[in-house]
Amino acid sequence: MKAYQFILPLILTMLFTTCNAPASPALSRDGRVPETVERKPNIIMFLVDDMGWMDTSVNGSEYYETPNMERLAKLGMNFTRAYAANPLCSPTRASILSGKHPGRFGMTTPAGHLPPNPEEDLTRTEGAPWQKMVQQGIRTFFPLKEFTIAEALKTNGYVTAHMGKWHLGQKGYWPEQQGFDVNVGGMMHPGPPSFFSPYKIANLPDGEPKEYITDRITYEAMDFMEAHKDEPFYLNFWQFGVHAPFQAPQDLIDKYAAKTDPRGKQNASIMGGMMEKVDQSLGMLLDKLEELELMDNTLIVFFSDNGGNMYNTIDGEFPTNNYPLRHGKGNIHDGGIRVPAIVVWPGKIAPGTSSDELIQSIDFYPTFLEASRTVANPDQALDGLSLLPVLRDAKSLKRDAIFSHFPHYVIAPDNLPSTAAWSGDFKCIKEYGEGTDRGDVYRLYNLAEDLTETNDVADRHPEVVARLGALIDAHVAEIGGQLPVINPKYDPAAKSPMGKTKAFPMDRYPSY
Template structure:
């Protein structure tokens, strides 16, 4: 019987795929004779410890994910291809690692179209390496899963986050018949709770939750194509910023907070809850349609849990016992939850310790569906059918290529890692003596928290694993970092590597010379500020640009809300400092939509007095336009307003 006649809902529930219903929990004795359905569910930023699958949380609730796990196999060592979202998403759709396809950073919503990776133009004098420049669009010439499966006769639909490029690089150009809400940005537009700010996607009622609506849209489409084979990308927006949720759920989890538990954000717990509810909605629809035995479901996440933003006075989550989180090369940034339900292949309620990576789903799905992979398309992923059946994989290693160093806790310089068996080696490009690389070697079976670097004790193991890295670089023709010819040893700060540039730093960078006031604000860092017709324009050359309010006055009677309206084509998080002396403890970090569109941000400042204001709108190069900045008190009275469109 051809594999195409197998039903597969490939619910790459990127992290929390709440299983189907109890009716489908037993292993299917044989594959269905009906046409194959595929549902690929992907979670956004859901960490390995954010679900109840691995015994790492007492705070979060994921019963629907447990439903899913009861029907298939749970992978204990599943890895995203990158610690950031867009590169992993490109790997899912192409079967290639970021080293080969060139998408290494989530810049796919920015205005610049770059289809080939390249070495960056330079680096600060304190950096030993020059980072690479990421691809910014998923090339439409690539034979993506959507295209190949659509060509094989399937109905195809994409629901949720994309972040691989706007038109003409949207899901519609990558093989999908429908794309809802057809949003190119890095996260939800404005909020999870209506009103939203999508271009052409409105709420059905006030206060509607985005995941409730997306589950409704996905299941409605599934019903509309029930008589034909279908492939569904169900890529949730959860649990990415902005951090908001149903008020009733926040209050429920507020009463369950243990202040001694590193997972203690009731808002984030409520977001996980709604994520899991959406999984339940999808599973119920599959069961009610009678297609559970024709459905392959795969759940995973695009990267680890977020440890660098702040919500409810703490980090969004904790990835403990793993080290690091999103945007980090440590396990917390790349090890993710994964469940696969595949009728005829998986056994209900089982677990696997095999190492798998998200790029593996490309060859596995296509091979099982009987769809040929083009001969001229090199694939880095491995067919994991043997692991799905409870066996061992014949693979040498997996690789993670991350030639960037975003300033998050547990950050590292531009790096590449290899996993082989119990060992993990991280190569830090050109961080050693005399232009050599530096290395971190861990035995994850004995040291899952990556606290004991074995590199000096085991030089032969380092050499053996580093040779594999060299081989993968050569095989993929990767564009790797290069030594920085402008490196100045006096500005090098090796003591900061791995310990966190943000949260573990007691103070913000020392102020540099400020520019002359422009519309009440002064430029600091590497940027220029000027007054335009309708905005304050900040042109950044990178390296932590910021603007400081010139004599803003002192505000009392907090807490306060700082409201910003701005647009940006840069990248990285934003940060507002609200009291002198400026320090990380007196600041609010926030996710910035760098899509070149106007966005409003409301930042809650939980203090009684504000005596200064500093805005860091980006960490990279680009142009930022600020239309207004306002300070409001708890009664929403405007205490100070800078309306640059009028000034």
């Protein structure tokens, strides 16, 4: 990290504090700052892996039991239209850390477990015969040159920690290289080798035999908060749940096996157990904050990196069901990218509130900067907007649309290389090379009337398609996004693997 990246923000922070802060009052006799001086808030980013929008009772699930998510929602604001930057994990994680669209640095699918490729030319001119378009290469690491939210907050006196899944590069690209003072569990793993101890992750301590990994991450996080309760901290609380391998304690599997979803949609008992363990982790966190008397000065964000998994199978069934949203993880339709989102900051955000404002994972970086009164690094251009006007004053954000650039074929059903834009009630998807003469196709959905994205209304609203199509093109050009090109080897008779599911045999992933 270059020296100026630390020195300049520090100088700006000192100037900002000097010019804007009230005169410092005298300390009391016991040496403590009087309560009239506002402390910087602690910030906790609680990120769940592969948790769908409908995987919580807050948003209407009648199968999963998530009382602590309900408890959190009662403390703050629930966002009904929150989106990840990408329908797969690593790009969204990178967007949270950078405040940028991951297309800016070519990390648009999750490949953080692969060897770094900083010198590789990502240009591709040929694809598999079944592909109409040639998808371009991707970066397999989150660039060290990005000035992360952890690095920014450290210039303002924060101690920083990452707990849990990282998946943003192999050795040399881990949290300790990106501004985190403490790193527990953050390496290259897409999912844990095991959800039960021993975990086989070098920097994650094992617990007692058969201890569950969400509990271990929580214990480590609570120890960190205890050790740093007297100074502002930023905590990445990034759980491995509910990603594959699908494993849960047997008593919880049995509990959900005995349940029936009144909606008739969610029925994977092992996922029920995994979801409940994540909810328990959240409850343990909230209890610890209350015990340490930190709740009133802590900003908490609850979020997921993408939608629920509906391409792997457990005993022939999907792990979850995102209905009424269409499809799931790895798909540009809303089931793959709309996620649960709750933000809590006692005294700043009205409790028990809800918002239908369009927000995205890129928005948390500027939100944390403003909430902590941290001066932004001028070399870190941000794509997101601070959410504080929404959170504190119920105001709308001033932007035309949010975007997701996902120009890839992946195994998820019905996914094609595309870019999407959401604006007001409408969602426009530009599918590359799917039209006549290999032209592009635009699809338009009114999500206010058609949450399932069943009715393409592009023909009825050509003016909306033209407006959003132009915004999509401008967005991709502005971020320098990779674009697919026509595949000269395309063969209409070639068989496609798209939509085929991968089963997870339970004898390979035992439960306890």
